[in-house]
Amino acid sequence: MSENSVSHVQAMKDTHTRLKTNALNFWEVLAQAVALISPSMTAALIVPLMFGTAGTAGWLCYLFGTIMLLFVAISLNQFSKRYTSAGSMYEYTVKGLGPRSGGMSGWCLIWAYMFIGIAGVSGFTHFATKLLGLTGATGYLSHPSITLFAICALAAWFLAYKDITFSTILMLAFEGISVVLILMLAFLALGKTGVADAAQFHPVGHGLKDIGLGVVVAIFSLVGFECATAFGEEAREPLKTIPRAVIASLLLTGAFFVFITYVETHALAGNSPTLDQLDAPLSTLSANLGVPWMGVLISIGAMISFFALALSCLNAGSRVLFTMGRYGIFPVSIGSSHKENLTPHIAISMFAAIQFLIPTAFILLSYATVGGWQMAPLDAFNDAGLFGAMGFCGAYVLISLATPFYLKKIGELKSRHIAVAVISVALLTVPIFGTVYPVPPAPMNYFPYIFLAYLVAGIAFISKRSSSGVEMDGIRKVIEETTMAPILAAGMPMQQVAEMNRAKGASA
Numbered sequence: 001m002s003e004n005s006v007s008h009v010q011a012m013k014d015t016h017t018r019l020k021t022n023a024l025n026f027w028e029v030l031a032q033a034v035a036l037i038s039p040s041m042t043a044a045l046i047v048p049l050m051f052g053t054a055g056t057a058g059w060l061c062y063l064f065g066t067i068m069l070l071f072v073a074i075s076l077n078q079f080s081k082r083y084t085s086a087g088s089m090y091e092y093t094v095k096g097l098g099p100r101s102g103g104m105s106g107w108c109l110i111w112a113y114m115f116i117g118i119a120g121v122s123g124f125t126h127f128a129t130k131l132l133g134l135t136g137a138t139g140y141l142s143h144p145s146i147t148l149f150a151i152c153a154l155a156a157w158f159l160a161y162k163d164i165t166f167s168t169i170l171m172l173a174f175e176g177i178s179v180v181l182i183l184m185l186a187f188l189a190l191g192k193t194g195v196a197d198a199a200q201f202h203p204v205g206h207g208l209k210d211i212g213l214g215v216v217v218a219i220f221s222l223v224g225f226e227c228a229t230a231f232g233e234e235a236r237e238p239l240k241t242i243p244r245a246v247i248a249s250l251l252l253t254g255a256f257f258v259f260i261t262y263v264e265t266h267a268l269a270g271n272s273p274t275l276d277q278l279d280a281p282l283s284t285l286s287a288n289l290g291v292p293w294m295g296v297l298i299s300i301g302a303m304i305s306f307f308a309l310a311l312s313c314l315n316a317g318s319r320v321l322f323t324m325g326r327y328g329i330f331p332v333s334i335g336s337s338h339k340e341n342l343t344p345h346i347a348i349s350m351f352a353a354i355q356f357l358i359p360t361a362f363i364l365l366s367y368a369t370v371g372g373w374q375m376a377p378l379d380a381f382n383d384a385g386l387f388g389a390m391g392f393c394g395a396y397v398l399i400s401l402a403t404p405f406y407l408k409k410i411g412e413l414k415s416r417h418i419a420v421a422v423i424s425v426a427l428l429t430v431p432i433f434g435t436v437y438p439v440p441p442a443p444m445n446y447f448p449y450i451f452l453a454y455l456v457a458g459i460a461f462i463s464k465r466s467s468s469g470v471e472m473d474g475i476r477k478v479i480e481e482t483t484m485a486p487i488l489a490a491g492m493p494m495q496q497v498a499e500m501n502r503a504k505g506a507s508a
Helices: 003-013 026-037 039-080 088-097 099-134 145-162 164-193 208-222 225-231 238-267 281-288 292-326 345-368 377-409 415-434 444-465 469-489 494-506
Strands: none
Touching (some): 039 225, 039 292, 088 225, 099 292, 099 377, 225 238, 238 281, 281 292, 292 345, 345 377
16 A cells, blocks of 8 residues: 555544435435436426427437436446445446546546536526516616526535435425426426327437437436435435435436427427527416416426526535545545534535536626627526536446446356446447537537546546555545444444445455
């Protein structure tokens, strides 16, 4: 073990790193995942983006995306039912492919949660601004984007900093109310327009190239099911709770997205402006159906849902950052937890600050640009979402590749596991190639190269900072000393503890 690693192990012993054990039941872990997927977000803002990308084939993109990510989820659950941690796919990938590949998985996840969180902050600001407009606000009060960015980021930081259980209950309530209102509007629309839509069953003018980029948009909607794995140290019966939450969140939201995309495309087919030009399609649909008051309620629900999205990304992303700090990729202070709240307070504070600073910087830059280019919160939302989807694609590929190697290492590899991994990686090539071909319009044509530059920087950084497998085992023993005792004290069955220890030993 190197001198730096010995120093880090000693620093870990002197640092409070324990999280709140037995804090989340199945429904609360599911709420974290569903809030990050954010069904209301897709219904309120992403369906127009999907229509502009794939036209009447949008619901097919969501169906394909759900099936594709189901293979990723099956691979992911090979880890989550055997091993639990706060590190999500970062620590899982370490077990299959080693510290450097695992580090790159964490690097991708930080990017992904950061930009999806920024999409949440931007979506909150977009709907809050529209609601302020309805109140007759004028002047600065009608366009307070930066102020609203700050309100969303600060409130999310406070809830995440204080208590994981309370923030989760809030997310479950917010998203549940919003989804119920959207479903009421959708069934009302079907009652007026009818169910059948020949244009969607026989899409015209959209080939595989359009569906490829459409699946990227679908990933933007569907990502988040994996975030349940970031709460392994805080969930009750994590080896059962987390795998169930991973699958349930993906299937429930995938079905909702197929349905709501079909309904909005059908119900707004003759609308002027067209669906892809609408910045609040559900408000337009409500007005068309003669119930504008539902549009106002749904806009309020969507605003709160976007706040829940930002909060969920903050919770999940900070725990990946926190775990990487524990293992020495980042300073040990980032791997510390609050002694009273038992939350990763430093990682949460860093994540919240960046969630605020990035969209704020781009808004200010747009105002300073000569020539009149202006970035609205809706533009920031779309761009951040596509950036985030790229990060998730990288992490999903790595976890799919890691699964068979991990199972072989512990002597449980079967041919079906290899088949699932191969299918998963093959399906993921569709959205990956969809980001570069056909060449998307500016500025999206630059996005893949910006993300590639981030990956190159990550390779250099992770190669320098990552520990060896032996060194990680030493750090892991220190972590177990602070985490396993409270788990045992909380009453986890010894069989589960034995399974956790067996899986941890398999990576040695």
